[in-house]
Amino acid sequence: MSQATLAIKKISGHPGPAPGADVERDYQVAKLIDTTTCIGCKACEVACLEWNGYTFTETTFDNSYQTMPSTAWNYWNLIKFNEHEREDGTLQLLMRKDQCMHCADPGCLMACPADGAIVQYTNGIVDFQQQNCIGCGYCVSGCPFDIPKFNPTTKKMFKCTLCSDRVSQGLEPACIKSCPTGCLHFGSKEDMTYLAESRAKQLRENFGFEKAGVYDPAGVGGTGVIYVLHDVTDPEAYGGLPKDPHIPWVVRFWKGPAKWIGNLAMLFGVLGVTLHYFRYGPKEIHPPKNGDGGKP
Amino acid sequence: MTNGWIDIKNTDLALVMGGNPAENHPCGFKWVIEAKRNRNAKLIVVDPRFTRTAATSDLFCQIRAGTDIAFLGGMINYAIANNRIAHDYLLNYTNAAFIVKEGFKLPEDGLYSGFDHATQTYDRSTWTYEDGSDSGGVVASHAAPAAAAPGAPKPLPPLPAKVAYDLTLQHPRCVFQLLKQQYSRYTPEMVERVTGISKDQFLKTAELFTSIRKDGDMKKVATIIYAVGWTQHSFGTQTIRTAAMLQLLLGNVGRAGGGVNALRGHSNIQGATDLAGVFDILPGYLKVPTPADGDLAAYLKRTTPTSSKPNPWDSYNYWSNTPKFTVSLLKSMYGDAATKENQWAFDYLPKVDRNYSWTQIWDNMYRGSVKGLLAFGMNGVAIGPDSQKNIEALKKADFLVVGEIYPDETSEFWRSPGITLDEMKTIQTTVYRLPCAGFAEKDGTMTNSARWLQWKYAAVPPPGDARLDQDILAQIFLKVRGLYQTRGGKFPDPILNLTWAYSDPQHPPLAEVAKELNGKALADLTDPKTQVTIKKGQQVPGFAWLKDDGTTACGNWLYAGSWTEAGNQMARRDTSDPSGLGVYQNWAWSWPANRRVMYNRASCDPSGKPWDASRKQVWWNETAQSWVGNDVPDFKLDSNPKDHMGPFIMNPEGVGRIFGPLAAFADGPFPEHYEPIESPVANLFHPNQPNNPVVKKMKTPADKYAGPNDGYNVICTTYRLTEHYHYWTKNNPMNVQLVPEPFIELPVELAQELGIKGNDKIKVSSIRSYYIAKAFVTKRIKPMMIDGKKTYQIGIPIHQGYRGIQEDAGRDARTILNRLTPTVVDPNAYTPEFKGFLVKVEKV
Ligand code: SF4
């Protein structure tokens, strides 16, 4: 892969066409997370911090192995631990690596009013460009996975970049490189889908997980991060993975049929936000108390 | 490990028990995952807690801590009852057909024959084979031996050279029949009552594990993987033996994807053991001399086994080379001062007259007879057991030297929680804290669980005043030697004559130490068979070259071959693996002789053909009249299968020991279930003999042991987490962030009973001390029914103490887990019983 990987195909809040919109690429990239072979070692958490230059965060034990309740502006990659009792009474300790899903149809980008604060590259990576971010937090309402997080110091939004800096240089994301069990894979969406489907088949046929399957939700146009789940009919059990994620209808309506209203409203919106900013200061984003974090 | 990490990928079934590799060996655990993904291998996990290893398992059993022998004994019973055994393997490669001497008694009442109540020891003379010399194998009927006289242990007679046998395995005293009888008591019902695993779940597990020998098929292989969850009991060695016996019964030892595999808990703990990090061995597992060994000849006679086998077998008895290994070691240690005349300086070796194991050292210090301690690479107070006793012991010592990279609990014992300023003033111990180099600041080797010696390079120099361990030790030694030189002493010779021929004596380069361990020729040598010669001064190519006439020097015979004339074999990094079995013959170097799977002769049937053609390790090549293969054959290369040599060449029998004769074990030739020293229930097998009969409790005022009647009725087990490494990483922000505080895992039901919610501060007390941390209320530990009684288990990670980032900031209670654990040890390995002691739980 070369720098060309980072050609942009979608831009937030942008009036004109995106420069890479018509660029044909031979493949989209994807990350495959096989939750059935994740051992919750958190090597990926540490690798993410180290690659992205984040250091120590004060944490508190919360009746779980989980490092913190949810991802944070400086903690993009979090293993969610959940004790799950199946119908037959047997226990499962589900461990799911949570991070940005890099939706093909990114709600964050659609909701974002600031020109160029969120871009989608032609390889599928959704990336925040903090220099253009106005800190309004609209992306939060557009994201069905609760991913974008606010940095109160810089007043900008942050999230996993799928290591776009590494990927553009032909490297795999840092989490992939660190995973000791090989439950993480990175490659073309096509290859990852094939690998995921064959693993799900193996789980169904040889390991008694009849409902094993691949999580690649159509509601957001598919994702650049796909999961193999023991039970694909119950993604919620994996620490709040939505069963049928959609971009909220308000956001869709806003940027869809009512786009012209949207464009107009956006102008006012930006104006409003700016005024709001000057008048009241930045919007505080409080991470919702989500995930029972393995609490029984 | 009999096998190796990578080899696990060849398995069809893995039983993980007494270990938690997904959390404590995450990088090695990938090979279990590989086996699951590529071979559809199944994983069984048996543990007191549903761990992160259990999360990837196909079958999980929650077991009561300390009842592994009952479980494994039940598996042996199941395998025999359902004919899920490897008949040919059993007959030819184990001592199943050997006849045991008359007078040997199984422990139906909890005691084997020969127990002396006064000394709490066994006279083990009946634990041996029937002499078969006058019968040519037909069982002779000997009179029962005289009853063992109580009192001083007599020296045991050697094993008979010719052993009586019965190839039909029907003789009532043949090992197989005794085994069958011994474990016939371990019924699924008993397993349920003792271990808490329901009969159904146990049968499901036994069925799955033994399914690899369905219909006598020998192709499939199962591995057993364990760690200190097995070792840390007052019967730990016997637990591991039960696993070895089960693997022999099923024909799983010596085979790719099989074996009995110990996961070592530190990067170089295997190397430490190989180099005599234990008080009763010399490098290469040679036995330490005792005062009874009057001279070298007497010592060698005691420590060199003679072969003991029935007529139809041949036995290589590789330990018959003990004199060569011993004399070469003495030449390596004392050079020219070791001569034929002075018995190769045998008198220089210290003669060990008592137990100097870990807990004994602390006990002696507590009693005042050990006056000082040099602590390198460990944190004795935190390690325990009974940390408070260790703190009290250090208060009585004259001096303490700690070589560490962080200030730790041991070097700061004098300001451990609870010590007042006034008391501090009374502590007279002088503490020297020496900043040492970390692992990335040193070169040298680490020997991993797979017995690989991998050479590493220093990444950065030690910071500031920190020094390399070997420099500190060298400088202390040279100082002591100087004092002996100038002032003399009682017996200066061993100190003055110790070889110290390093290019820089104050800073011995580890490359030179490694070469010394490999060994060299002290004269020109010629192999009579091949006419190959090596010149005086050259590195020996392997241990087969070692001599007992003073013409070779070798620091550890097992490491011979690691640094040869061809260079540093441990630094090799060739990733080719032609067989695809993960042998990686030219990556680093593994002892012995660079073989990756031990006893690999057993991977073939008696005629020398692999049991499974798709996993060919070694085989007999008729044309070449030699054993050849993808791995280095662990066998006498030219031994034709017709000669029927046993594949377990380190045993004098040549075969695997299902029955461990004579002095092999202190507590019985077969394992028997005993309760942990602190147990909530009677021993259901024999209530009159609850504990391991040869285990002795310590007797100082600090040593207290409790039972359920004292109000302690919750079983407690201890463990490590993925996020931390022992007592080190509490000093590293990144690890502290992942698990910031100490916690105590307890079942939801127990928490409800006590009104405890998650994150509540709780106090766990044993009769010795208490521990305070937050509650982790979890479904991953369930209440158990033990003999019809509801019983709770809890678990506590070991990692926190009173020095570390959170501790220094006062964010936790600064208690050490090992304040709770009892000082009582396994009678064979002297490992403390850290798992399965009794506590009570309350809200703070
Ligand atoms: S997961 Fe959320 S932040 Fe990531 S691309 Fe999708 S909508 Fe945007």
Ligand code: SF4
């Ligand atoms: S590194 Fe891999 S195995 Fe470890 S927690 Fe992350 S995804 Fe799971």
